[in-house]
């Protein structure tokens with residue numbers, strides 16, 4: 369099939385999922401056209417059957433803001449016509465599903481639209497009543513809508529009061545890339561032998577509750593030698609630095625900023641902290657589990673569908689940093705218990721969230737909307 373994919377190409381789970389899906393589809397022989405503002409950061413080396421189309425945004429003094437969405441819609445229409453696209457797969461209703469709908473009005477083709485909801489469009493943007501109407505349009509005009517967790521489906525249905533059928537297609541992981549042992553060399557540069565390595569990786573937005581990450585770590589390091597590794601960047605980055613400074617934790621914290629190749633970093637850790645307030649899935653939790661790293665997190669959104677409480681990690685109420693610290697210490701203090709959780713985590717990632725299974729699910733959805741067997 370000929371599939372167009374639009375996503376946010378910058379660092380973030382939705383861009384990762386869209387890019388990995390596109391590459392996997394191309395490896396199965398589909399023609400994949402990324403229609404984006406920038407090269408997706410996980411695209412990596414040349415992959416046969418993958419094409420990249422970048423949106424050029426028109427700027428003009430009269431236009432107070434560049435018309436990015438219209439430029440993308442025009443690009444989608446052009447690519448759909450030139451390459452006979454069967455499907456446009458929009459990763460986020462806003463703006464991509466809406467742009468795809470506009471594009472379809474402009475083309476001669478009955479190109480189908482599949483929209484995947486990743487969370488923020490529903491849980492954050494739809495809180496604004498005007499944007500909510502735009503997102504709803506994107507949903508209703510899509511031929512198929514998927515969401516990355518059941519929790520996100522429930523939230524979407526409640527918020528938009530829609531009967532639209534929404535299918536759950538969980539995110540996925542390549543367990544050959546994210547695997548235990550991939551971080552042995554990196555670990556040596558992050559911690560001394562005998563020190564525990566605690567990881568947090570995100571875009572440092574308020575919903576990630578960075579203060580909680582640092583507070584949980586502060587309790588851990590009081591009890592045992594440990595280092596905190598912070599990967600990523602975002603609005604709360606300087607706040608994190610301030611909190612680390614206020615708690616005199618500088619010697620124990622590595623601020624690594626944005627990193628391209630995260631698998632070895634994740635595999636270098638002993639525990640992942642994910643105390644988010646909102647999280648439709650929590651791709652980083654899956655990345656950690658695939659590396660055999662248990663997760664200490666919150667009972668937010670789709671996290672409980674990824675992390676099995678008491679089996680592959682522990683989940684506490686949002687903001688309950690004391691419980692999270694107790695759970696972390698409970699795991700780190702007992703080697704055989706830790707090993708059991710680590711084994712469970714890897715097993716769950718490889719049995720429930722394999723990339724090949726999810727690619728087949730998306731292929732089936734494309735075939736269905738196109739009326740093919």
Ligand code: GMT
Pocket residue numbers: 376379380381382383385486487488491516539571573575646647648649650651652669
């Ligand atoms: O978490 C973010 O802020 C980034 C956002 C994104 O655009 O990538 O992540 C969302 O999509 C990911 C991939 O499906 C999910 O794993 C994240 O849970 C989701 N983030 C939120 O729901 C806050």
